[in-house]
Amino acid sequence: MIRSCWSTGKIAMAALTAALSACTNNAPLQAVGLLEWDRIELKAEAAEPIVEVLVHEGDRVTAGQALVRQDPERLEAQRDEARAARDQAAARLAELKRGPRAERIDAQRAELAGAESLATTAQKELARAESLLAKQLATPEARDDARSKRDQAVAARDAARAALAEMLTGTTPEELAQAQAALAQAEAGLNKIQITLERLTVRAPRAGRLDNLPFKLGDRPEPGAVVAVLLAGNAPYARVYVPEPLKARVIQGGRARVWVDGMDRPFEGRVRMTSADAAFTPYYSLTERDRSRLSYPTEITLEGEGAAKLPAGAPLRVEFLDDTARGS
Secondary structure (H helix, E strand, O other): HHHHHHHHHHHHHHHHHHHHHHHHHOOEEEEEEEEEEEEEEEOOOOOEEEEEEEEOOOOEOOOOOOEEEEHHHHHHHHHHHHHHHHHHHHHHHHHHOOOOOOOHHHHHHHHHHHHHHHHHHHHHHHHHHHHHHHHHOOHHHHHHHHHHHHHHHHHHHHHHHHHHHHHHHHHHHHHHHHHHHHHHHHHHHHHHHHHHHHHHEEOOOOOEEEEEEEOOOOOOOOOOEEEEEEEEEEEEEEEEEEEOOOOOHHOOOEEEEEEOOOOOOHHHHHHEOOOOOOOOOOOOHHHHHHHHOOOEEEEEEEOOOOOEEEEEEOOOEEOOOOOOOOOO
């Protein structure tokens, strides 16, 4: 961490020296920095073995292209289970919306008729047992047994009557709401598994160049582990540090010329971003003299043939061609 900060500070100081010198000599504003790419880390969704590696490090890839595939067997079984639960919930909701069939209603009416007949018979048996007990021709136990049978028959009749009434009334709004919620829950579970299953195939979100494949065929990465690193875009960008006194002279979208170490010709570029925040200490905590030592990260997209093959980390120098204060 200390070494990184020292290197960044060294770059910023070099930029400050070059820029202030340019300002003194009425020359174009210049800054130094490094060549960088937009890095995208693609991570594993599940702890499944890698069964297919479809690209090689250094390959150019297109947006949506498959890079790595993990074993889908376990998640496919979970998907089938979730699909069956979804279908069951959908069938139950359809049944409640349709209501009971006419055959079931007829069967329930017949069951009620039988229960009413049994209740009537049980009531007569109880009356006979009480009459015989009054004449001392039966025991109290026989009368109690008849009363128990009568109560059971009446309870069965009332249950059959309530069941028929429920069928004729139909499904309540509360029951429909519960069935609809159960179906929605089952569908959400199925969708969740389906999304995870699809993401077992790691795809490039943008066009670019494959920089690194940390895992090999047969490896089982943990969920969240980086399985591919993509350098996105068609070309790298120059990241330089502009000193605070000259920040206002850098135009976003302005033209620039970039010299990369080891290349015999410069590349044309455009300023794509200049940070509103200083790279080090916040401006409001500094005096005017201290603020002159601040530097602001600025990015310039490289254009032209050959830029796409440039490596990250190469030192460079940038000349800003659209300097708003040139000649002042």
